Amino acid sequence: MTVIESRRISLRLISEEDAPELQAYYMRNARHLEPWEHSRPDGYHTIPEWEKRAKQFAEEISEGHSYRFAARLHGDAEVMAVANFTNVVRGAFLACNLGYSIDARCQGRNLMFEGLSVLIPYVFQEYRLHRIMANYIPENTRSANF
Template sequence: MFGYRSAAPKVRLTSDRMVLRLVYERDSHRLAEYYAENRAFLKPWEPIRDESHCYPSGWQARLGLINEMQKQGTAYYFVLLDPDENHIRGVANFSNVLRGSFHACFLGYSLGQQWQGQGLMYEALQTLIRYMQRQQRIHRIMANYMPHNHRSGNLLERLGFEREGYAKDYLLIDGKWQDHVLMALTDPQWLPPR
């Protein structure tokens, strides 16, 4: 079809050391590489992933669904890239976006093993949270972590998230039901969408 353009949102943000942008179909090879390289490292913190997470063909189908959710405004999946945009250092997603009287979503994230301990996720999430609050008008961002994941808990506290509760057997992580600490960040300057 002549003149066809994707209606997918084009969001590209920058931080001091990274480019942060929404995923699109051409990211299938990069995402497969990221998950293949970090498979063992991420395993204790994620649901059981099938083999397709490490192959571009698996990501092509997945990215089609993600692209639809981004068009509808129900999810925003970001990749954290090096400044030249060649390699994925991590991912951050804002899912289950609800509007109406809620204006809330869930935050999930991971960072590759070689990038741990450098403050990159804090840097990225500061920028992405600002985008979600100001551009997407999200009032409440919820994030949960397993109690033994101190790094994640410290990161969320540093970003201003507050503990709201504790959920027993909350998520099926690495094949086991895991307890989670429930955290949330609200925007005190929230304004309704124009």
């Protein structure tokens, strides 16, 4: 599997094997991410549900519908951020939406900026997209400054 590297971060497409680390990331950051994500039903963050979700992500990747990446600090197995390029539109438009989040413990260190700075050019080149559209909630001042 291809790994995209920055100075401090390794990024790779999410695979089914990432389910436990993704579950841990979202559980660890539930309170931190709560203002930016819609409410989740009971059981959403169980390991079996994350296994299903990771399998679905892998299928979306193989079909070219989305490209979801997990980011880790070099030498660390723990997911510290995710970047999701979703709603891929083919044809003349060749575009997608970008959503991302970062572990509360990693905020304020320019890690998301660093990771996206290498990941966005990779996505443009590798998947032949022309446009990446990122939306944010205006109250999220950190994303507004990106």
